[in-house]
Amino acid sequence: MTDTRDLDRRFVFHPFSMAQGHEQSGALMMAQSAEGCWITDDSGKRHLDSMAGLWCVNVGYGRERIADALADQARKLSYFHGFSSMATEPAAILAERVIAKAPDGFSKVFFGASGSDANDTQAKIVWYYNNARGLPNKKKIIARDRGYHGVTVLSGGLTGLPGLHAGFDLPLPMIRHVSAPHNIWTRNAEEDDAAFSARLAQELEDLILAEGPDTVAAFIAEPVMGAGGVIVPPEGYFAAMQAVLDRYDVLLIADEVICGFGRLGTWFGSERMGMKPDLMSVAKGITSGYAPLSGVLVGDKVWQVISGEGSAKYGAFGHGYTYTAHPVMAAAALANLDIVEEENLVERAGQMGDYLNDALAKAFADLPIVAETRGKGLMAAVEFARPTRDGWQKFDPGLQVAPRIVRAALQDGVISRALPNGDAVSFSPPFTVTAEEIDLVVSTVRKAAGAVCDALR
Numbered sequence: 010m011t012d013t014r015d016l017d018r019r020f021v022f023h024p025f026s027m028a029q030g031h032e033q034s035g036a037l038m039m040a041q042s043a044e045g046c047w048i049t050d051d052s053g054k055r056h057l058d059s060m061a062g063l064w065c066v067n068v069g070y071g072r073e074r075i076a077d078a079l080a081d082q083a084r085k086l087s088y089f090h091g092f093s094s095m096a097t098e099p100a101a102i103l104a105e106r107v108i109a110k111a112p113d114g115f116s117k118v119f120f121g122a123s124g125s126d127a128n129d130t131q132a133k134i135v136w137y138y139n140n141a142r143g144l145p146n147k148k149k150i151i152a153r154d155r156g157y158h159g160v161t162v163l164s165g166g167l168t169g170l171p172g173l174h175a176g177f178d179l180p181l182p183m184i185r186h187v188s189a190p191h192n193i194w195t196r197n198a199e200e201d202d203a204a205f206s207a208r209l210a211q212e213l214e215d216l217i218l219a220e221g222p223d224t225v226a227a228f229i230a231e232p233v234m235g236a237g238g239v240i241v242p243p244e245g246y247f248a249a250m251q252a253v254l255d256r257y258d259v260l261l262i263a264d265e266v267i268c269g270f271g272r273l274g275t276w277f278g279s280e281r282m283g284m285k286p287d288l289m290s291v292a293k294g295i296t297s298g299y300a301p302l303s304g305v306l307v308g309d310k311v312w313q314v315i316s317g318e319g320s321a322k323y324g325a326f327g328h329g330y331t332y333t334a335h336p337v338m339a340a341a342a343l344a345n346l347d348i349v350e351e352e353n354l355v356e357r358a359g360q361m362g363d364y365l366n367d368a369l370a371k372a373f374a375d376l377p378i379v380a381e382t383r384g385k386g387l388m389a390a391v392e393f394a395r396p397t398r399d400g401w402q403k404f405d406p407g408l409q410v411a412p413r414i415v416r417a418a419l420q421d422g423v424i425s426r427a428l429p430n431g432d433a434v435s436f437s438p439p440f441t442v443t444a445e446e447i448d449l450v451v452s453t454v455r456k457a458a459g460a461v462c463d464a465l466r
């Protein structure tokens with residue numbers, strides 16, 4: 010029989026993995042099949058996936074309806090493109106449906122195949138918009154420390170995680186970062202939400218003024234940061250940031266790649282977190298990961314300039330991917346959205362999110378190395394740190410506190426995720442997760458964390 014583990018070890022160049030370590034030791038897990046929230050590996054062992062893959066399998070694994078939609082569309086029209094005013098029906102129907110769900114004021118969807126390419130498209134749209142308006146110097150994009158916006162040459166620099174810059178000569182020179190609204194590492198002890206938000210908005214304003222407002226084009230933010238630590242901003246944060254952006258004619262891009270399509274209990278995270286974006290990026294939840302598809306949602310203000318001054322100045326919009334508006338991917342998205350709507354999964358994500366966040370808060374309250382449990386909707390994290398007389402201190406990264414907890418939980422059949430830049434363990438299950446499954450995730454990770462805590466003494 011073919012030894013697929015050996016093939017993987019020898020031939021697959023793995024993302025976000027130790028190059029040499031993987032080549033020597035091989036895969037931690039070889040997934041073979043999945044149903045609901047459960048993955049079965051090549052030894053027949055079942056794992057409860059509390060991360061919905063990479064924050065994406067919102068309707069759960071093994072949905073026949075999406076598999077059928079993929080197969081039917083592949084048989085009917087396996088591929089056609091959208092260049093030069095060509096079109097396919099599934100992409101047209103999907104675009105209308107996405108715009109109908111979006112907050113007021115959005116006009117168009119530009120499709121791609123990944124969250125990273127969506128954010129690259131965002132940068133190009135923002136630059137094109139300002140070039141078309143006769144503002145060629147207005148090009149800088151401000152992102153946040155710990156933000157995650159992808160890995161391509163542009164989006165990798167927007168991502169505010171040093172591990173994604175090291176060795177790659179990123180970020181590109183037009184990118185700047187401001188602080189993340191992190192309760193433990195950024196908030197001062199005496200600051201309430203209003204004071205914390207006001208200070209972060211002031212930092213943004215100071216940066217825009219220092220750079221020159223005529224050089225700053227856009228600010229990009231996830232409604233709730235995902236991979237950077239599941240960081241929920243304080244009350245009033247986006248209103249305060251937005252007031253600054255409006256003052257200096259700076260566009261707001263909401264990166265909804267995780268939050269979009271229901272994860273926070275609303276169709277878009279912007280609604281729940283009080284953002285009023287000019288542009289939005291979506292991916293993951295649009296197909297629940299069954300097919301690679303992303304979208305840039307373009308607001309009226311930007312669209313009017315693209316279609317008006319932009320067309321007059323530059324002719325055809327010179328951007329697009331072979332897989333832009335792919336009909337098979339669009340068909341998967343339509344079947345996925347049918348499921349989300351018919352099973353009321355957005356509402357369910359909100360309810361199960363409350364259950365998950367309560368369960369984590371209760372289970373981890375007594376563990377001395379827990380600095381915070383936090384989350385919103387079905388995004389949650391537990392942050393581990395060393396308690397000291399002067400407050401929390403990060404563990405030495407060499408101790409691998411969060412990775413050890415995640416590995417121990419995996420041994421016990423639960424998949425969670427250790428996030429970079431500190432020791433947070435995250436959870437982002439399918440919207441179909443049950444209370445019993447959440448209880449199992451929480452108790453398994455709590456046991457793993459207790460054992461690691463004991464070993465640290």
Ligand code: PLP
Binds near residue numbers: 123159266267
């Ligand atoms: N934006 C956010 C908020 C993400 O979480 C991710 C991926 O996790 C991306 C962008 C990049 O998406 P992709 O991995 O599909 O390129």
